[in-house]
Amino acid sequence: MSQQSIKGGPNHATSIPLRSVEHHWLTIFKKYDADNDGKISVRELYNQVNGPNFTNDIPKHAVQNIVKQFDVNSDGFIDFDEFVILMESDIGRRLINRTLNRYIKHTVVPRKRKIQTHRDITDGEYEDEYTCSPPPICMLLVSTIEIAFFLYDLYSLLFSSKSKYAGFTDGPFRFGPVAELTLYTPSKRSEIWRFFTYMFVHANFFHLFVNVTVQLLLGIPLEMVHHWWRVLIIYLAGVLAGSLGTSVFDPTTSLVGASGGVYAIITAHLSTIILNWSEMEHAGWQLTIFLILMVVDFGQFIYYRYFLQVDLRIGYEAHLAGAVAGLLVGVYVLRNLEVHSWEKVLKWICFALYIVLTALAVFYNIFYL
Incomplete structure (x- = not known):
């Protein structure tokens, strides 16, 4: 020494x-x-x-x-x-580590602090508590798999005349061998894995680009605070809710894309804002921006579908179901900075509501479709 x-x-x-x-x-x-x-x-x-x-x-x-x-x-x-x-x-x-994590400041709520103070806490003080350890690789891995499957299907279609595989069609879209095995389609509802694996199939490059971009920009910040497994639970809950919601409300439509999971990630941010309102800086602005995006997206769907009578072939039922799942599951599984008694009750209400809605959708698929 x-x-x-x-x-x-x-x-x-x-x-x-x-x-x-x-x-x-x-x-x-x-x-x-x-x-x-x-x-x-x-x-x-x-x-x-x-x-x-x-x-x-x-x-x-x-x-x-x-x-x-x-x-x-x-x-x-x-x-x-x-x-x-x-x-x-x-x-x-x-x-x-603050400098390394500056780019995600003001997006999500941090981990619980071990040293408790009360009245001397400034709003947003603990929004600097982000970490790259463990590294946020979950959304990166999911996105990589989605991109790889899309490129493999694209390769199969471009060279279909030289291969045994000639592709198959679903409406105006043409898909490859991965999509044939994984997309959700009503005629193959008994193949349970399709309620999840449709997330790996995308209709075109723009569809893939939007989903991957959003889930990386919003999913990685969540991982850096709440860890990968919580984010993965929310993502898969949204994916499942998307396929179940589509099967109930639009039972004749096939489904591709990760939008159910993406919308679950979006509304998971709302969960952190609601539960940690007083501990976040600019929480009101964040909430307003998310709500505007949601209203514009669903407003567009309502306008085209019911006023112009135009079918954009976009699975808005999956979007809405995924958003609801992300909000409910997010409230239950994500970390909360200051836990109040009413928040404990809210967590269990949200968890029970998600389980009930999921069970009803599964029951409907088994006995009525």
């Missing part, structure tokens, strides 16, 4: 034993110890974060709370020992 001398005040020095890892923290500590007196005051922190050379080590709105939480001896300062405790805590590690 090595020794490093740090000034403990204007007229004396204190010898502090340092572990090897603490040498790194010492460099950062000296950066914020502007007057080199061996401790960091609130004023020094504020001067640093408002100065031209600030590199976002600590969020501006978190300075006061950090001092309150880690000023162990309540002297209004953070000494080096307290600084090491801060940097080696979960909060410290998340602050260090």
